[in-house]
Structures are given as C-alpha cells and as structure tokens.
Amino acid sequence: MASDDLWILGIHMTKFGKHPDKDMVDLASEAVLGALADGGVAMSDMGVIAAGSLMAASAGIGQQLQKQLGQTGVPVYNVANACATGATALRVAMMAIKAGEADMGLAFGVEKLAGAGLLTGGSRKDDSGTFTPSGRYGAVAPVDGRIGTEIMPGVFAQIGMEYGHRYGGTSFELFARISEKNHAHSTLNPLAAYSKKMSLEEIMGDFMVAYPNTRPMCSANCDGAAAAVVISGAKLRTLSLEQQRRAVKISASVLTTDPWEESCQILPDVNTLTRNAATMAYEQAGVGPSDLDLVELHDCFATAELVHYDNLMLCEQGGAVDFFNSGATWRDGTMPVNVSGGLESKGHPIGATGIANVWEVSTHLRGEAGPRQIEGAKIGMTHVIGLGSACGVHILEKSAG
Amino acid sequence: MANQIPLVDYLVLGDRPHLVAKECTSCGARYFDRRNACASCGRTEFTSVDIATEGEVRAFTIVAFAAPGIPTPYVAAMVDCGGTSVRANLINVPPDPEHVSLGMQVRLATEVVGTDDEGTEAIGFGFEPKEG
Numbered sequence: 252m253a254s255d256d257l258w259i260l261g262i263h264m265t266k267f268g269k270h271p272d273k274d275m276v277d278l279a280s281e282a283v284l285g286a287l288a289d290g291g292v293a294m295s296d297m298g299v300i301a302a303g304s305l306m307a308a309s310a311g312i313g314q315q316l317q318k319q320l321g322q323t324g325v326p327v328y329n330v331a332n333a334c335a336t337g338a339t340a341l342r343v344a345m346m347a348i349k350a351g352e353a354d355m356g357l358a359f360g361v362e363k364l365a366g367a368g369l370l371t372g373g374s375r376k377d378d379s380g381t382f383t384p385s386g387r388y389g390a391v392a393p394v395d396g397r398i399g400t401e402i403m404p405g406v407f408a409q410i411g412m413e414y415g416h417r418y419g420g421t422s423f424e425l426f427a428r429i430s431e432k433n434h435a436h437s438t439l440n441p442l443a444a445y446s447k448k449m450s451l452e453e454i455m456g457d458f459m460v461a462y463p464n465t466r467p468m469c470s471a472n473c474d475g476a477a478a479a480v481v482i483s484g485a486k487l488r489t490l491s492l493e494q495q496r497r498a499v500k501i502s503a504s505v506l507t508t509d510p511w512e513e514s515c516q517i518l519p520d521v522n523t524l525t526r527n528a529a530t531m532a533y534e535q536a537g538v539g540p541s542d543l544d545l546v547e548l549h550d551c552f553a554t555a556e557l558v559h560y561d562n563l564m565l566c567e568q569g570g571a572v573d574f575f576n577s578g579a580t581w582r583d584g585t586m587p588v589n590v591s592g593g594l595e596s597k598g599h600p601i602g603a604t605g606i607a608n609v610w611e612v613s614t615h616l617r618g619e620a621g622p623r624q625i626e627g628a629k630i631g632m633t634h635v636i637g638l639g640s641a642c643g644v645h646i647l648e649k650s651a652g
Numbered sequence: 653m654a655n656q657i658p659l660v661d662y663l664v665l666g667d668r669p670h671l672v673a674k675e676c677t678s679c680g681a682r683y684f685d686r687r688n689a690c691a692s693c694g695r696t697e698f699t700s701v702d703i704a705t706e707g708e709v710r711a712f713t714i715v716a717f718a719a720p721g722i723p724t725p726y727v728a729a730m731v732d733c734g735g736t737s738v739r740a741n742l743i744n745v746p747p748d749p750e751h752v753s754l755g756m757q758v759r760l761a762t763e764v765v766g767t768d769d770e771g772t773e774a775i776g777f778g779f780e781p782k783e784g
Contacts (some may be wrong), residue, residue: 369719372722373722374719375721376721380768382774384661387685387686389660389661390661391657391660391774392774394659394660395722396741397765398659398660399741400713400715402715404715405728406713409713410711416709416710423749458717461713461716462713462714462716462749463713463749511691513681513735513736516685517739518737518739
C-alpha cells in the first residue's frame, strides 16, 4: 500500500427506519462506535472529524457527538451539501489526511426524517393584501404548482421523462420495473427500512405521487446514521495484518457541481455533473466501468436510476433502457446495481446516505455481506446526487492483503 | 376590466402575451431571474429578448401530491421554445398520460391565478396543446 493512498479502516451503519426512541446523537453514536470498533481504534485516534447532517449541521452535530463520545479537541467540520452530505463529509476527512493535517479521521452522517413527507415545495394560502412583485422572478404569489413543480418526486420524474424524450423506450412500466428490482434486492438486507418484495402490479397500483413515480418508486424518508474511519496508507502499515486485510482502498473520490447547460436553471441537470464525476473517478482509479463488480447509485426515485446507468457509463450513451431490460442491473446480472435495495427500500436518511453506500460496497469487498454477497467482488462504485447540485462518486477496491 | 398584474416579471401581458428572457450579450445564455452575472461566462451585461410562444414538451410530470393549498393534479413540464427551455404547467388539457405526451406541440396561454384585496388580477401562464 502506497503511503499516499487512503483507506477505509472501519465502517458501520445503523438500521435505517423508524427510531422514535433515539435522537440524532444516539444514532450517530451508534454508527461511530460501530465504525471505531470495526477498525479497532478509538475516538482518541481521530485527528479530524467531519459531521454530515442536512438538518443538524448548523446545530453543531459534530460537537454534540463529541460531548457524548469524547471531547478530544480535534477540528470538527459540520457539513451540509443536500443529498451529497454524507459523501461530502467523507471527502472532508479524506482531504484533511491528504493535506497532512491528520493520519486518521472520522466521517459520519446522520438524519432523522421518518414521516417527514415532501421536503421541498411551497404551501399556499388564499391571496390577500396587495399583489407586490418580490424575489428574483418578481412574483406576486407563490409559483410552486403554478409554474412547474418544486417537489423532488416531480423534478426527478421530469429528469427520467426527459431521458425518454431524448432516447425513447421509457414508460411508466419500465420505471416501475426498476423499482421492482430494488424492492426485490431489499429482501436480503436486514438494515433496510423496507425489505418487502413488491410486485410490478403493487408498485404501479400504489399511491401516485408525481407521474410516473408512485410512492414505492420514491426514496423512503427515514432515520439512520453511518460512519467511517479513514486512514492514510502510511499509518495503516503500522497497524495489524488483520486491520490491513480488512481495510478497503479508496481508489477514487470525486465531488463535482453542475456546470452551466442551456436548460439547467429550468430543470436541474443531474447528468453532466455525474458524467464528469464518473469520468474523473475512473481516471483516478485507473479502472473502467467493466471492471466494476457492483454499483450503489442514487436512486432517489426510480426515474433517476435509469439516467445514472448512462451517466456513470455503465451502458452505452442512450442505451440505459436496453441495458436495464437486459437484466444487467439485477443482483445476478453483469452489473449489479443497488443490491442494498437502494434509496427506494433501504431508505434515505440524507446525511447518512453517502456513507451508507460506501458501507454497502465495502461489506461486499470484504466478503462479509452474508446472503446478499456479490461473490468475488473486488471493485465497486458509490454515487450520490444532491440537488442544487452536487455529485459524489467513490471507487473502492478490496485490499490485496 | 379589472387591473391585471403578471404573476412573474418575465411574463409580458397585452395583446400578444409572451415571455422575455435576459440574454447575456457575450455568450447568449438566457435567464428568467434577476441576475448578478452570467453563470455561463461570468460577464454582467444582458439584453432583453422575446421568447417564442410555441414549443415542444421535452419533459413532464403529473403532480398528484403537493404541499397544502396547492390544487392537484397538475402537469408540470419543461418546454423547448425555439431552443430556449421554459418551466411551466401544461394547461387546458386533461392531466393524465393519455392526453399529455413527450414531444407534444404546445403554445403559450394565460389564465387568472388570483385576485388581491384591491381587485387586481394576477395573470399566470402555461402552455396548451396546439390545435390540429
């Protein structure tokens, strides 16, 4: 292991779902203590802490955790970056190590969102007073629902439909089949918020949120946390052979934002920044899409999963529909995608998501995934998108030891 | 006739209602909001351009569940108006997948979206199917 490599030494996620008896510090503590135990290290070994939480970053969730687990005085970075919050926290810890400020660091992500409902979109009351233009569009009344939609299920529905307009082949049923796959995968994941197999008929017949996304085709708001201990290659070499054997190499870590495109301020462009991130990640890792044994990508909605097959270059450009229809992305296919059940069934506690997907891939690379193990997995990719936008991509590799 | 005011400042009312965009004089990028600078090239000079009132539906969704007070279902869409993308609802069409389709040809239409205490009507816009 080269000295300037970065590795995951320990990693853990809580069960995702409803945790009414635990607050965010409880959930984060469970994940962090799990990651420290997994890596065989302690809070006192951490030279830096990156704390990701969309809802609690401004409340200093990192220092709140320290108050329970160890006030060691090291720098804490509280991070919020939409749905890329967890991946961003992981990168902050990594950058501190890369910069030589620490040789071991902790990143965690936590959220409590069970029962949260729609996270965006403005409510509307009866018009009153005198119409007065305000804001950047000089609007005299709320525009959500009057000039398009601001709700995420509707935004991502359009993103999938736009792919269909460009390349053809999409339908309500196609998108529902993607959801059927992820719900089927979730039955093998005891940490998923929902692990019930759903038939195509059940998915298509469920409550419609924003056509073509029905409720089971939307990411599940839930509670959860995940944490990782990141370590430099030089430091890892001083640890036990068992610690070195279980360590997972971070072969690529990339964060991008959305570059300007003609329509990007009309409908968010989640494509270009994902393609850019994937391109950079493959180059950093020195691998190509065909080298990947599994991928955890950001299926915040079934309509989003389809476009990311293309954006991550898992298929030919424009070929995502045929690629999915070939069965490639099922767990027994050539490119298993979201064997955890994905955000649609595992759940999406926003700050935790970008570390939980690293846990999922790491667990397969270590050969510790139990009944849902992808046999012989050596290289995997994780991907998150935070609307606004931010894209985090990581490529992970099994230790050679 | 009641006083009228556009729902947003980039909607121009009158005999021929249309949308106007701010176009960067350097790179041609178009925007509908108040600008500090161009997000494409960073320059700060803009000119006003009229947007085509006919276009093609490039993406849509039928929102069935929204925040309190917002009537559903409604069709939200991205419409390509002669190369400029516009966010709008599709109106004067049944909000179901049998009547709304990708590639559908549409044209701008206006409608009253509210009335304030002084009787002023707010006029919004959407796109409706082109006839024929």
